[in-house]
Structure formats: structure tokens, C-alpha cells
Amino acid sequence: MRAIGKSLSATQTFCALMNLPPPPTRIQKYYEIIGDIPIAFDGTWQKRRHASKNPVATLTSIDTVKVIDVGALTKHCYCFDGNTSGEHKNCQKNYEGTSEGMEADAAVKIFRRSVLKRGVRYVQFLGDGNFKAYKSVWLNQNHIRIRWSMLDMHKTRWAHTSKNKQTLRTTVLSDGKLLRSRLTDTTINELRQYYGMAIRNNTHDLASMRKAVWATYFHKLSNNWKPIHSLCPSGPNT
Incomplete structure (x- = not known):
């Protein structure tokens, strides 16, 4: 019940309706037991x-798909915008360094x-492929277990594929044809669709996911x- 954001009173009502034993009245002592939660982190x-x-x-x-915490950073000082005295007044600047490192610092x-x-401890880190944020957290707090977001990595991977196509479009392949004639936008979109389906349809079975890819x-x-179809699924939906 705590995982979905409900309090003791809601838990008591639920147990009564479901004919379950009532929850403990001093529920606070159990918070430490369930205080380790998995989280997703991302920056914009x-x-x-x-x-x-x-x-x-x-x-x-x-677990709850609710925002737990937010961190806002700025490395720009607005104190002198229209201020002729040259004094810092309620300065909002809270970061020194490069823009690339701001997400990791947050x-x-x-x-x-x-x-x-x-009042909780984050034990799993679901990221978007930006290893710098996880690495910074790991170096400062080493009790976190990593779990990368494969769907986000899938999105990042195809962005690189499209970029490489533009860079290597005049590359001559072994059969004498140009790469741009084989790696078309239609082919990239088709591969993206199949690869995404392989991940989404096998989220709880890593072996099946690997086979589908x-x-x-x-x-x-x-x-x-x-023909190389030994790994293709059988049946009408192959």
C-alpha cells in the first residue's frame, strides 16, 4: 500500500473490505524494511x-511511477542583469563546471x-544510456545496483545508426554497391520496429529477448x- 502512495487509514479500509487481517497500528517501524526502492533517473x-x-x-x-525528487541547476549568474551596484542579490547560481557534467552533478x-x-534508499538505477550520471552516483554512494533501460538504449542506438548512415553513405560494400543504397530509411525504420518489439515482448526473459534480436x-x-531463418518464430504470427 505504501508503494502506491496509500496511508494507514486506506490500508485499514482495504483490509476490512477484503476480509483480511488488519495492518499493524505502529506501521512506522516497518518503513525501514521497505525503504529500498528502484528509481528511474533522467535529465532535460x-x-x-x-x-x-x-x-x-x-x-x-x-514501482509507483511518481516523481520523487527534482534537481534544478544553473551555472549562470543573473545578479548583474540590470543591477548597477555590482552586488550579488539572491544569487541562484549553484553549479561550477562544464554543461556536460551538470546532469551527473544533479x-x-x-x-x-x-x-x-x-526517508528511502535508492537501490536500482534505471538510466537512459548516460553512463556519466550513474558513474558519479556509484563513486559517491556504492550501494546502488544498476539496471539500464534497454528501451532507451534502443532509442539511442538507432539515432547513432541514422547518423552513421549519413557519415558512411558513400562507403562501397563488398558487392560493389554503396551503403546508402542498402541502409535506406525504410530499412532503418523496419529494423527499429523489429528491435523494439524484441525488447518489449520479452521484458521478463533475457534469453528470449536475445534470440529475438x-x-x-x-x-x-x-x-x-x-536462407537463415532458424531463429525466426514459428506459427502464423512469425
Whole structure:
């Protein structure tokens, strides 16, 4: 009940309706037992890429899908905007360093105040492929177990694929054809769709997920002279 944000009174009502034993009245002592929670961390920027001076990092509970904590950073001092005295008045600047490191710095600050401010401990880190944020947290607080977001990594991977296509579009392949004639936008979108399905349809079975990913790879390599369909699923929905 605590995982979905309900209090003792709601728990008592639920147990009464379901004909269950009543919950303990002194429920506070059990909070430490269930105080370890998995979280998802991500940051957003005022401007695209890492040229922004004002990012915001958000921490969300994986169990309840609720925002637990938010960290806002700025490395720009607005005190002198229209201020002729040259004095810092209510300065909001709270970061020194490069824009690229701001998300990692926000992650460390949020994790450091987890027990004091939120009364919980974050034990799993669901990230978006930005290893710097996790690494910074790990170096400052080593009780976290990592669990990367494969769907977000999937999104990042195809962004790199499209970029590489533009960079290597004139590359000559072994059959004498150009890469741009084979790795078309249609092919990239098709691979993205199959790869995403392989992940989403097998979230609780890593072996099946791996098999589905390789099935897509070998299926696209197949032709009438050399079929490679041993990993493809059978049945009408193959």
C-alpha cells in the first residue's frame, strides 16, 4: 500500500473490505524494511545538446511511477542583469563546471539527500544510456545496483545508426554497391520496429529477448540462395 502512495487509514479500509487481517497500528517501524526502492533517473535541458546553462533532473519511482525528487541547476549568474551596484542579490547560481557534467552533478545531489529528505534508499538505477550520471552516483554512494533501460538504449542506438548512415553513405560494400543504397530509411525504420518489439515482448526473459534480436539480424541477411531463418518464430504470427 505504501508503494502506491496509500496511508494507514486506506490500508485499514482495504483490509476490512477484503476480509483480511488488519495492518499493524505502529506501521512506522516497518518503513525501514521497505525503504529500498528502484528509481528511474533522467535529465532535460533548456536547449538541445550540452550547451544549455539550465538543466533539470528528475527522479521517478519505478514501482509507483511518481516523481520523487527534482534537481534544478544553473551555472549562470543573473545578479548583474540590470543591477548597477555590482552586488550579488539572491544569487541562484549553484553549479561550477562544464554543461556536460551538470546532469551527473544533479544525480549525486539527489541521491545524497535520499535518506535525509525522502526517508528511502535508492537501490536500482534505471538510466537512459548516460553512463556519466550513474558513474558519479556509484563513486559517491556504492550501494546502488544498476539496471539500464534497454528501451532507451534502443532509442539511442538507432539515432547513432541514422547518423552513421549519413557519415558512411558513400562507403562501397563488398558487392560493389554503396551503403546508402542498402541502409535506406525504410530499412532503418523496419529494423527499429523489429528491435523494439524484441525488447518489449520479452521484458521478463533475457534469453528470449536475445534470440529475438538475433532473429531479426539473420532474417535480414537471408536471401533465396542462403536462407537463415532458424531463429525466426514459428506459427502464423512469425
